[in-house]
Amino acid sequence: MREEYKIIELQPERLVDTAMRLKRDLYRLVQICAVRIESGYELTYSFAKEYEFLNYRLVINEDVVVTSISGVFETAFLYENEMKDLFGVNIDLINLDYKGNLYRIEKPTPYKE
Amino acid sequence: MAKLKKSPWIIHYDGSSCNGCDIEVLACLTPLYDVERFGVINTGNPKHADILLITGGINAQNKKVVEQIYQQMPEPKVVVAVGICAYNGGIFKECYNILGGVDKVIPVDIYVPGCAARPESIIDGVVQAVDLLEMKQDYFEKNGISYNKAMKNKNESNKENES
Amino acid sequence: MATLMRFTKTVMKNLFSKPVTTAYPAGPAKVQERTRGQVSIDIDKCVYCTLCAMRCPANAIKVDRNNKIWEIDRFGCIQCANCVNVCAKNALSMDQHYTSPAAKSVIVTYGAPKQESEKEQAENKSEK
């Protein structure tokens, strides 16, 4: 038997709203995960409240600019910096932006291929 | 004269290891293995250290750090690379951010194999390193030039000869 | 309640009992029955199928099917025993003893009769 969880599709524009709503409802940000797919990226924002586990899925093209939710969930800055550095996802307005230096790697955005 | 033999002080730096080797290095210090009985102190300060125990491979970010720590150690000094990662990057050698083993940036004197290297192996490595230290010290006293530098010069002249 | 020097009892007990420190290197190293030391091969069983080499996550094994050479870089092996598990011929096993530290890697070759002796010597030396 395994834990059940939901994956919910979300439009990038609604991301910040949703985050704010979740924050109001006392959810915590669990993780943000990026996956490189053919057309761009698949971003999963996971939130949890107690044992409930929600995943919001953004499927975006490479050039879409995603607004950072670090203004809402402070902790998001690490995930977002990571996605930016490793995948090259365009994320805007991170409150603590390492500008590509979170991981100082030789090859930029290795996951982008 | 065996001046260094009885008091090899180490500095431990974690390159990009998985911690496996690190905690084994630390385990060497603990009562069970107690390397202090050989006079080893884990100084944590390059300027006091004789032996650099380094675990894990080299990546783009820690490259400079490793170089600098090595540079800040006084002569004679020995580098002991602990773990497979420190030898050639180990299981991570295919990762995009692993440049390879420690010898990519500094000369390594002893490799301690194992993933994770066992405390006993690390002790063996340190014991070998101590002998090397003595050797380097003698060399320095005899020739007035540090062993490492001499070897480097030799390698370079070899390379020149080859080409 | 917070007390001063709460640790005294343990410390005094330690002081007056025998230290737990091992005798190593004067004494033997401690190993268990299942300890994964280094890979050893019964070369006679090996059919040079290269499966072990392909599945070795650290690429420590090289198998030359044509020349019937099975070679392992001792310093490149992460002792995961995957090769042991995948070898269909059970040619491989995990030794309890591990490779000694050295200034250069020990690469051991089996199979090809010429180099065997020399390299094996190297290995034996390093194992003392």
Added chain:
Amino acid sequence: MGNRSIVPFGPQHPVLPEPIHLDLVVEDEKVVEAIPSIGFIHRGLEHIVKKKDFNDYVYVAERVCGICSFMHGMSYCEAVERVMDVDIPERAKYLRTIWCEMSRIHSHMLWLGLLADAFGFESLFYQCWRMREKILDMFEMSTGGRVIFSVNKVGGVLRDMDHEMLSNFIKQFDDMEKDIIELTNVFLEDYTVNTRLRDVGILTKEQGLELGVVGPMMRASGIAFDTRKLKYAAYEWIDVEPVVATEGDCYARTYVRIKEIFQAFDIIRQAVKQIPDGEIAIKAKGMPNGEAFVRVEQPRGEAIYYVKGNGTKFLDRFRVRTPTFANIPSLLETTKGAQLADVPILILTIDPCISCTER
């Protein structure tokens, strides 16, 4: 410049077994600002799922970190098993649980030791690590490795522990428990230790939720959440109640971890009592296709594994979000206004595992 010093803390620093760096701005010793930097251990190991057979990748996964190695291997397998929809034998689940909890004990003991080292209590550090050696011996006895076990595989485990071994372990645990009680009481009761832990680095429940902290860190702030209440390994058949403390300071975090050691003993006892006979692995057929999240409770807290397969033997994506990663922002929060001498302790009370964090 006023009377503020700007100094680097790390990456090479004796109190940090692992490289992490903080830009510290301090006033006398009071930290005004601390910005962490990670990446000194970043290897990029998630990326090599694309190059390694998913069966062999478990050896990479368990080397995400040498401290919580077992759980990484296990969770990777659980995730792949979930994608492939394999249900592994119950005995394997129990074995995994036992190893999990043993890992937790070892990890917490290790942490306690490092904490002691960070506040300059050398003997205590040694004592903790000495206790921990016993667990390592048990690991070696049961898996053949001291820190990296390599006993997981997709479809089960590779090594069995027979009844004799298990009861031997239980007996040893009983002995150990006494010593550990004595030892951990020093952490909880010694005066000097208390001055270093109490009221240091307070994180309230609200802050905790906001910063998304996990694991003991979270529970020490009064949030009762433990991923072990979810179903993975054999936890669905085992009683666990999250250990909580409310103060949210370093003391509370120490308290929670200490209690978790005993909880782990308890879980192992339950597991040994309940463990059924049978196979320890089944053959997983086919190739993983699809995606799955798995959440497990690592010693440092909730870790999340994500696996996405594409029907070949190479996976598309493997990702772990490790507990330390989630806890780092709280480090930023707690260091503000702390003393420089607290910094190592604050770094340690999130129980950082940088190699986990940076992968």
Added chain:
Amino acid sequence: MLEVILRGLVFIIAAPFVGGLLSGIDRKITARMQGRRGPSIFQSFYDVRKLLSKQVLIVNSLQHMLVWGFLIFVVFTGVLFFAGEDILLVIFSLTTAVMFMVMASYSVNSPFSAMGSQRELIQMMSYEPMLLISAVGFYMATGTFNIKGIMQANIPAIVYLPGVFAGFLYILTVKLGKSPFDLSNSHHAHQEMVKGITTEMSGSVFALIEIAHWYENVFLLGIVGLFIVSNQWWSWIIAGIVILITFFLEILIDNTSARVKWDVMLKTVWAITLVVGGINIFILDIIR
């Protein structure tokens, strides 16, 4: 005069041996308390010999001079003490010595070393009053600041100065750099200040510091003895025993406490100084 010189010479020659051995014994006992075998009791000598043979990395040459200053003044302090000179002078000379060390480690412009020296300064500030009060106590108990005079007392000073003695033991922990007060320099357990004040000292420069610490420790234990000795010969034996007990006690404290923060140190040391030392001399003043 000759006697004074002789005593001084004996101190200069013997103290490093005693000090080195003491530190070796310290390490051995510490190891055993931690359940390990530990190094040889001559380990400190091995260490210093090694340090002397190593290359010296310096950040600037000023540092070397200042470290020498430290050593010379520590030795001088000890000589003054064992030659039986004035105790206030001794304390003053010790202060000067430590100041040299502080400056040596500050002069290198390195973060940890500089912070270490600030901490050393705080330590100094916290123990200094107690040192002075000890001297005051001696004066009140024996009527002289002169150490030779103090040693000739009919009744050992400790009879009058139990509080001051306790206070002195307290600051001794600070002076010896033992846990819970090993703030500025870490001997073994790791430290947020790396090696604190000795961070930038390597090779023979560091060896000098070690040697100076040997001298210093012998001298400090000498003060402990000073509390006990009187004009009776057997008091010397008791003094020896008390010194050994004190030494063991310090090791025990070192091994059973965490390092506290500087504010706790400052507060407690001053409080102890005030309460134990202060009350002691007040009472002494009344009953005199």
Added chain:
Amino acid sequence: MSFIAFLICFPFIVAALLFLTKNDTIRRVIVILSAIAITAVALIFSISGIVNNACLEYLEDTHTIDQIMIIGELAILLLIIITSLKYKKYFVILLAITQTSLIIWFEEFGYKSHEKIVHIFSDRFTNIMCLVIAVVGCMICVYALGYMKDYHKHHKEYVDRRPMFFTLLFVFLGAMFGLVFSNNLIWMYFFWEITSVCSYLLIGYTKTNIAINNSFKALWMNLLGGLGFAIAIVYLGFNHDIVSLQQLVASHGTLIAVSLLAFAGLTKSAQMPFSGWLLGAMVAPTPTSALLHSATMVNAGVYLLLRLSPLMEGNLAGIMVSLIGGFTFFATSMIAISQSDAKKVLAYSTISNLGLITACAGGGNAETTWAGILLLIFHAVSKSLLFQSVGAVENETGSRDIEDMHGLIVRYPHLAYIMLIGICGMFLAPFGMLISKWAALKAFIDTGNMILVLLIAFGSATTMFYWTKWLAKLISVSHRSKIHPDRTESTEWFSLISHAVLVVVLCLVFPFVSMGLVEPLVTEMFELDIPVIISKGNMIIMIIMLCMIIILPVAVRILTSKTRYKKEISYMGGINTGDDRGFVDSFGDHKDMYLSNWYMNDYFGEHKIFNISLWLSSGIIIILMVLTIGGAF
């Protein structure tokens, strides 16, 4: 006599001249020449006085002088009233009027034994004071030449009122000479008032709001002390028919008057509840501070206290003075820890040091007085040196923050060495603080004053802290910072170097100063043979220590000439960027490393300690004054 007259009057004449001189060069010539003249005369006079052990007394028909003084006093009153009205400080007017009328009334009507007394006198103490004032004071004037030029170059916002400034400096000197030579208390009071007003005017030099406020603060506090002085004079005159210092010292039963005079001394030497004014004085250009803090102003206070010291043995006045002194010593040295402004540190250290002198004076016995006088000498010279060097550094670097003096030894080596000598002279060199602590401790133990013993023990620890950290700051060498061209004026250099030499020489000849000068003086004051305070052996040891410090650099050079060195950058966790000034920060960029001293504001901050201390010390003063006065009835 003519010498004394010269010393008192000549500065006033020079002052008048300077007031009229607008030309820089002429001023320069005048100042230098008159400084030389004053110093020379003072040297000849004092040294011959000391050598001949001459104790001079002058009985004069002084009616005209008295009349002049009355006029002078009225003039001062007028000045105060006018300026106070301008700035609406009515309280000050009240104070001024009260005391001036009191004194004038007394002089006109109560002053009976007019002709009997000695008006001017000189003994060892006056000789010493005279030397200090002349040497240090004149050098400060010379220093001021260069300094003020630079000052107005850097501070265009202030009106250049240099003629006024130099006039005041010389008036100040004249007044100080007058003060120490006066035996007649009324005369002393007159000069006392002049110094108050002078300092008030000097502090207000820049005419900024803050300067004005601080100058009034100085004025009212000093006037309050003056009031005490005035009351004491009246009281003495009426009740005991005493109008001169010598009479006062010879008589032994005028506790109230002593208390009142001591009170005046405390205000002038900026002891604790009255420390505010000296701190405020910092706003003035540095020579002012140097003058106020070392040779003049505050010294007037402790001079008076030391004079009275034989009268304070074991009585309430003594307790008050020593308690306040000890307390000030401790409290202000703690506050000094939390300050990073060099001038402020110096100000607090002055107060603190004067506290120690005050405590010594209040101890009322020979040993402490001995220590107090020695400390006064050392303090005057070192403090003046320090102020001047801080001023010079400020003119060079534009900052007087100690933090900005990081690595001064590399950037401005000469200034740094000078400053080093100054700091060492303050507390490190074996003689400054140590001997006074020594003697004071011993004396206070002997007299059973344990509170003071504790205060001194703690105070010396805190003193050490702030000096050492400053010292350390100066000598921290960072790689590759450049030597900067030094543009300090020659007059400044002259003064700085002579001060530095003076400090070193004073330390070296300390035993002679003590034996030849101070010990006989104290013997004289207390009319008994003082015990050996520091034995010859100990003196030798101290000299050895001093020599060790001096020889050390050379010796170490020789000792270590064979060591194999390698220059290596400092340790920064492995991420140091190139040299020891920066590191790679969390964002992968270069960040400058910066090291600051500790200030511990949470513990020793001004806000934490100052006000509490004010209340405490006011409490002490009020209670003890009330007890004294109450006890007399």
